[in-house]
Amino acid sequence: MRNLVRALLAELGEDPMRDGLTHTPERVERSLKFLTSGYESDVKTVLNGALFDVDYSEMVIVKDIDFYSLCEHHLLPFFGKCHVAYVPRGKVIGLSKIPRLVEVFSRRLQVQERLTNQIADTIRVALKPLGVAVVLEATHLCMSMRGVQKQNSTAVTSAMLGVLRDDARTRMEFLELIRNRGSSTSWSTATDQGVSCVTEEI
Structure with missing residues (x-):
């Protein structure tokens, strides 16, 4: 990979051997391996031993999970907040495993829509x-940096499965709970911002 980075720098018109770039190939290699480390993580291993039988049937929510990923089209970062909820059917997952699950899928080359679905489908x-x-x-x-150069735009995607798709009251409870968190996103006008809502059968 280091030789490829040196070749890329040369293609950009730079001298890969000048002082400021001498160690750039090694740094880029380490950085990319870290940012795509999700490929080396096994979801089953992450969840192993973290599922518990519990007599609880109310909604479980883990919100404001920070995530960072790389757009597969341009290899540029996208980042933000993830909110996850589920209504148990006799089993719950250790709360710390949900952010870990988000990390496994976000540390890959991604599109936001697929990332949303992968988290929901795994749960x-x-x-x-x-x-x-x-x-x-x-x-x-x-x-923000290229193309339309809209620095203040936010992309919102959602996956609603089962009762959180079919039951309007349950769905609104979830949306209200994540809305009341001081977010810059206005859910009352979310459709004006181009929300992508993905729904599937459960």
């Missing part, structure tokens, strides 16, 4: 809950 398969909801709010540097 659905592992827990077989009554419903799952995942909402991602993200800033994409490929939009």
Whole structure:
């Protein structure tokens, strides 16, 4: 990989051997391996031993999970907040595993829509809950730094499964709970910002 980075620097018109760039190939290699370390993580290993039988049927929410990922189209970062909820059907997952799950999928080359679905589908398969909801709010540097250059735009995606898709009251409870957190995103006008809502059968 280091030789490829040196070749890229040369293609950009730089001298890869000048003082400021001498160690750049090694740094880029370490950085990319860290930012894509999710490929080396096994979801089953992450969840192993973290599923528990519990007599609890109310909604479980973990919100404001920070995530960072790389856009697969431009290799530029996108980052923001992830909110996850599920309604148990006799099983719950250790709360610390949900942010870990988000990290496993975000530390890859991604698009926001796929990342949203992967988190929701993994929880659905592992827990077989009554419903799952995942909402991602993200800033994409490929939009801020290039292309349309809209620095203040936010992309919002959601995956609603089971009762969190079919039951309006349950869905609104989730949205109200993540809305009341001082977010810069106005959920009352979210549709004006181009929300992508992904719904699937559970």
